Amino acid sequence: MKKKEFDLIVFGATSFVGQILVQYLWKRHGMNGDVKWAIAGRDPGKLDLLKNRLGEQARELPTLIANANSEDELQTLCSKAKVIVSTVGPYALYGSPLVKVCAQTGTDYCDLTGEVQWIARMIEAHEETAKQSGARIVHCCGFDSxxxxxxxxxxxxxxxxxxxxxxxxxxxxxxxxxxxxxxxxxxxxxxxxxxxxxxxxxxxxxxxxxxxxxxxxxxxxxxxxxxxxxxxxxxxxxxxxxxxxxxxxxxxxxxxxxxxxxxxxxxxxxxxxxxxxxxxxxxxxxxxxxxxxxxxxxxxxxxxxxxxxxxxxxxxxxxxxxxxxxxxxxxxxxxxxxxxxxxxxxxxxxxxGYGSTGKMLGEAVVCLAKDNHEKAGGFWTPASLMGETLLARLxxxxxxxxxxxxx
Incomplete structure (x- = not known):
């Protein structure tokens, strides 16, 4: 398999929780540490403002532009990263295209949704595809659940x-x-x-x-x-x-x-x-x-x-x-x-709902990207996929x- 440019991409980086997540990842990993990561969203100006708030060194943090409704642009994101973490909610309104593309491309994915009706629809629509592609999809990586x-x-x-x-x-x-x-x-x-x-x-x-x-x-x-x-x-x-x-x-x-x-x-x-x-x-x-x-x-x-x-x-x-x-x-x-x-x-x-969720989501996405999980593709939960490893990180x-x- 071709090596990806990034370990992870934060999609929806300028949302409120997205900003908390980015700040946490910056403090934990910086830009040239053990985790190679980038931020993504639809508004270049807001992404630049976010980097400015992180400080001078963050100006070189890679930035990618993508719209939540454009499968072509989401395909480009997936081609560049092992894992996409999404903070674009409500997910039932804005999150479905990214789950679909991740399942199709074999890209691991996690989010912080608490929308059980949407999760049920995503499992029904994309689990077989994820199993075939090898994508591990992990919802509910915040305070819920x-x-x-x-x-x-x-x-x-x-x-x-x-x-x-x-x-x-x-x-x-x-x-x-x-x-x-x-x-x-x-x-x-x-x-x-x-x-x-x-x-x-x-x-x-x-x-x-x-x-x-x-x-x-x-x-x-x-x-x-x-x-x-x-x-x-x-x-x-x-x-x-x-x-x-x-x-x-x-x-x-x-x-x-x-x-x-x-x-x-x-x-x-x-x-x-x-x-x-x-x-x-x-x-x-x-x-x-x-x-x-x-x-x-x-x-x-x-x-x-x-x-x-x-x-x-x-x-x-x-x-x-x-x-x-x-x-x-x-x-x-x-x-x-x-x-x-x-x-x-x-x-x-x-x-x-905010500070602790940002830290939990940060550890979940890095765990998914960097730690060894000998599990096949499909729709997992935090405990069933990451278990002891995530417990230790948290x-x-x-x-x-x-x-x-x-x-």
């Missing part, structure tokens, strides 16, 4: 060492989440409501926990939809907005690892709000707020008002200081078929910690 996917992977590996079997059920509980909501995430959620309004059958598909898994298993999956008390976490719970994508990714990881978590494996996610009356009222308030947002986003007049006056716009985001002040703390409560228990803690040192460089707690 690396902490969940690798958190489950870490706990399952630990359970097999300690007890000789995986956990039959894992409950992920968000203990702390500090950071601003991503404008891109909100835009993706609103786009899903548009798609559901246009195609009512999509709602049933989205409710399927095995939507992106190769086969549907018989295990009935728990799902926190309203306020409820969890005796395991000893806390009231509210629905977690990312559960709809994270749980689907975890189940696909299980399938792609030859059901290493078991065919009866159960997994769910929720937010902890504390015990007592205050915890209960907080859970009820969060559950009601989420339901209200989804109902509002589904109706054209209120959706317009939300987009115009309430939710952050794509491309908007917090200052670097605000990103530094953010953090998260996730707990994974596991139980094996024999009743043995394990608890894992996963933390991140920046706000989840802890060494990206500010994440994976640790066992007393059960």
């Amino acid at each position: 690396i902490p969940s996917d690798l958190g489950v992977f870490f706990l399952q590996q630990s359970a097999k060492v300690q007890y000789g079997e995986p956990c039959q059920q894992i409950r992920m509980r968000v203990r702390k989440l500090k950071g601003e909501f991503s404008g891109g995430t909100v835009a993706s959620m609103i786009n899903v409501t548009r798609e559901v309004a246009a195609d009512r059958s999509l709602a049933k598909k989205l409710a399927n926990p095995y939507l992106i898994s190769p086969s549907r298993l018989a295990a009935r999956q728990p799902n926190v939809k309203f306020a409820e008390f969890d005796p395991v976490a000893k806390s009231w719970l509210a629905p977690f907005v990312m559960a709809g994508i994270n749980t689907r990714v975890v189940h696909r990881s299980n399938a792609l690892q030859n059901y290493g978590y078991g065919k009866e494996f159960k997994y769910d996610e929720a937010m902890m709000t504390g015990n007592g009356l205050k915890g209960r009222l907080t859970a009820m308030g969060l559950a009601g707020g989420m339901a209200g947002f989804l109902i509002g986003a589904a109706l054209p007049p209120t959706r317009w008002a939300l987009e115009k006056f309430v939710v952050p716009k794509p491309g908007e985001g917090p200052s670097e200081t605000s990103q530094q002040r953010g953090s998260y703390d996730l707990r994974f409560y596991g139980t094996t078929s024999k009743g043995n228990t394990l608890v894992a803690k996963v933390t991140g040192d920046m706000d989840p 802890q060494q460089h990206a500010g994440l910690r994976f640790e066992l707690l007393p059960a």
Whole structure:
């Protein structure tokens, strides 16, 4: 195979998260280090401004011009790099041509989408092509869904060492989440409501926990939809907005690892709000707020008002200081078929949707480009393709910690 000019190309480098990713890669690898990389987008002027913000030495950082809708221009990108990392979202609106071209050309690809309906369409349309070309396609390399996917992977590996079997059920509980909501995430959620309004059958598909898994298993999956008390976490719970994508990714990881978590494996996610009356009222308030947002986003007049006056716009985001002040703390409560228990803690040192996501995506794309993964082409998940290697990178460089707690 002809040697590529670059290890990786950041496509959509001037988007808000794209800029965070580029800054992270610049600090980690510079221009003449162990990673050969370039930035790409459709606006040369914005790309030059981005390089100017990086400093004098970054002026020589290679720059490529490509439009997300031009397959010819995307073909040129793929001819130059081992991996393309895309921050061009919402992906259901702007991301499909690049996935198609990567699958056709055997170019590895990763992104930070949380749009499960779009992932399902991409798998259906391009997985056979990717298998034939050798392209490894890895969605969900940001806050959705690396902490969940690798958190489950870490706990399952630990359970097999300690007890000789995986956990039959894992409950992920968000203990702390500090950071601003991503404008891109909100835009993706609103786009899903548009798609559901246009195609009512999509709602049933989205409710399927095995939507992106190769086969549907018989295990009935728990799902926190309203306020409820969890005796395991000893806390009231509210629905977690990312559960709809994270749980689907975890189940696909299980399938792609030859059901290493078991065919009866159960997994769910929720937010902890504390015990007592205050915890209960907080859970009820969060559950009601989420339901209200989804109902509002589904109706054209209120959706317009939300987009115009309430939710952050794509491309908007917090200052670097605000990103530094953010953090998260996730707990994974596991139980094996024999009743043995394990608890894992996963933390991140920046706000989840921006600062931490930029670092996770940076380590994922370099891991995909530089580390040895003896896996064939196809649509993978972070855990099923990069597993232990990515786990080590995240802890060494990206500010994440994976640790066992007393059960």
